[in-house]
Amino acid sequence: MLIKPVAEDFRVIAHSMGRIFVVVGLAGLVPLGWAAAGREWHPFSSFLLMIGIFLFLGVLGLRQPGSDRLDWSHGMVVVALTWLLVPIIGALPFVLSGHWGGEIDALFDAVSGLTTTGLALVQDLDHLAPSLNFWRHLLHFLGGQGIIIAALIVFAGGGALTLYLGEARDERILPSVTSTARFIWSVSMVHLVLGVTTLGLVAWRVLGFDLPRAFFHGLMIFFAGFDTGGFAPQSTSVGYYHSAIFEATAGVLMVAGAMSFGLHYALWTGRRRAVLENLETRTILSTFGLTMTMTLIGLAVTGLYTHVIGLTRQGFFQVLSAHTGTGFATVSATELSTWGGLAFGGLCIAMALGGMASSTAGGVKALRIGITVRAIVNQIREVLLPEGAVVGTGFNQAGRRRLTPQLAQAAMTISLLYVALFLVGAGIGMAYGIPLDQALFESVSAGANVGLSVGVTQPTMPVLLKLVYIAEMTLGRLEFVAAFAFLGFLYAAVRGK
Amino acid sequence: MKARAGSRRPRHLLSDAAGGLISFIIEAALVVVLGLVALLIATILVLLV
Numbered sequence: 001m002l003i004k005p006v007a008e009d010f011r012v013i014a015h016s017m018g019r020i021f022v023v024v025g026l027a028g029l030v031p032l033g034w035a036a037a038g039r040e041w042h043p044f045s046s047f048l049l050m051i052g053i054f055l056f057l058g059v060l061g062l063r064q065p066g067s068d069r070l071d072w073s074h075g076m077v078v079v080a081l082t083w084l085l086v087p088i089i090g091a092l093p094f095v096l097s098g099h100w101g102g103e104i105d106a107l108f109d110a111v112s113g114l115t116t117t118g119l120a121l122v123q124d125l126d127h128l129a130p131s132l133n134f135w136r137h138l139l140h141f142l143g144g145q146g147i148i149i150a151a152l153i154v155f156a157g158g159g160a161l162t163l164y165l166g167e168a169r170d171e172r173i174l175p176s177v178t179s180t181a182r183f184i185w186s187v188s189m190v191h192l193v194l195g196v197t198t199l200g201l202v203a204w205r206v207l208g209f210d211l212p213r214a215f216f217h218g219l220m221i222f223f224a225g226f227d228t229g230g231f232a233p234q235s236t237s238v239g240y241y242h243s244a245i246f247e248a249t250a251g252v253l254m255v256a257g258a259m260s261f262g263l264h265y266a267l268w269t270g271r272r273r274a275v276l277e278n279l280e281t282r283t284i285l286s287t288f289g290l291t292m293t294m295t296l297i298g299l300a301v302t303g304l305y306t307h308v309i310g311l312t313r314q315g316f317f318q319v320l321s322a323h324t325g326t327g328f329a330t331v332s333a334t335e336l337s338t339w340g341g342l343a344f345g346g347l348c349i350a351m352a353l354g355g356m357a358s359s360t361a362g363g364v365k366a367l368r369i370g371i372t373v374r375a376i377v378n379q380i381r382e383v384l385l386p387e388g389a390v391v392g393t394g395f396n397q398a399g400r401r402r403l404t405p406q407l408a409q410a411a412m413t414i415s416l417l418y419v420a421l422f423l424v425g426a427g428i429g430m431a432y433g434i435p436l437d438q439a440l441f442e443s444v445s446a447g448a449n450v451g452l453s454v455g456v457t458q459p460t461m462p463v464l465l466k467l468v469y470i471a472e473m474t475l476g477r478l479e480f481v482a483a484f485a486f487l488g489f490l491y492a493a494v495r496g497k
Numbered sequence: 498m499k500a501r502a503g504s505r506r507p508r509h510l511l512s513d514a515a516g517g518l519i520s521f522i523i524e525a526a527l528v529v530v531l532g533l534v535a536l537l538i539a540t541i542l543v544l545l546v
Contacts, residue, residue, distance in 0.1 A: 186517075187517065187520075190514060190516075190517030190518070190520075190521070191517065191521065194517065194518065194521045195521075248528060248529075248532070251528045251532075252521070252524050252525045252528050255524045255527055255528055256520070256521070256524045259524070264520060267516070267519065267520040267523060268516030268517065268519075268520055269516065270516075270519075272523075288531070289534070292531075292534075292535055292538070293538055296535065296538050296539055296542055297542060300539070300542035300543060300545075300546045301546060303546075306543070307543075308536070308539050308540050308543050311539040311542070311543065312532070312535045312536045312539040315535060315539065316531070316532055316535035320528075320531070
């Protein structure tokens, strides 16, 4: 029997929501300052409105009784509501700018930004006000790092673990959630300094940009690369720069973003052997090698790129972008749609597999693939070996762990849910007359939070398909659990006793 | 106690920065290695196809 939530439950949820709204509202001060510095008064007023709403709701929530009574179901509802409401309010500056076709298009880009997907419906991006462009990319940073994690740092308090786990993070690197959250932000800050400096210097010295513009582009590409987002300040994505060095630097940030924060911790503390022995590292290197080889064979057979350097550069960068879940592209959507056969398959699989668990990347995740493969191998061994023979069930993932049936079942269930999500999105796309390959590609790109496009995502696409992709992006980012818990809470509120 | 805590903070920041720098260099090296593997595969493919 489902227990109907009472007023006390709503107050506890409202208090936690208040903490998060205040933090996002404070984050909005950065683009507000940017708009003021650039004398962009129209975006300035829209940011002011957005911040006002966030802070008003935040203070309203904080006035409710404390969060020390926050239990697991409250935490999941808070996470789901956060990912539902923050993009709605965060899309306000987009709606008011006139660069988006309407409220749905603006919401699509806000969700795409927060979930670090990178699919975009913005129009005339090349003439968008810098402060709005900055806000698009800051959404990547907030969403990739985790809005909840940001809130945990500012307001350490009750229910921290539930909120942390609800946001699709399943690895506590340090003993407390707050210290883990702080470490995650430390990693990001160090990469921000190194990434922006390197990208800025390349743009300034190699590409010939003037200094402020070079560092603006460096900062935007850092946000989108490290948080495996995929937005870019120009409509032609990373292809705009026509620079192998710039692409390689962006590639380093994409790799860093797709690495779990647990591995970052191992690298920071000098435990490099642990990194190499890690199940996830081995899985992702194997799947990356496989999908890259598939893509390169496909491209070589179709003869799209006949020169070795062109073939390597386009194939490697696109697969790296797909597998890390970033979505940067050095080829246009039209050109990408001509990558048929094995190249298309390799790219699609790379997108679906995604990065590592507890990273900023999306997709099924290397940990689940590794666990599933290990479980299947163990099953085969049990059949082939003599009765009574002991099959090893250990694997390395932040220390030695045992592969229990429950762990394997959980990994396979979430993996199957991802496959179902991709197929449902592809099916709805096909219902609108989009060819199977393109509908599948775009659906996988949305559900795995990648952002590569073969041209299906555009302002003129059907509204229902926009809403389906919005749902896919959110479900993919939250890895289903928080969303399902929220639906259960709603059901209990209506039908519970 | 206050003095000790104050003196530990800069060392902590320095070790964070050093750890991050080493991590960044390793990530860069990984991209270079993967790129070279891609170049090798592409070279073989162009010769074969």
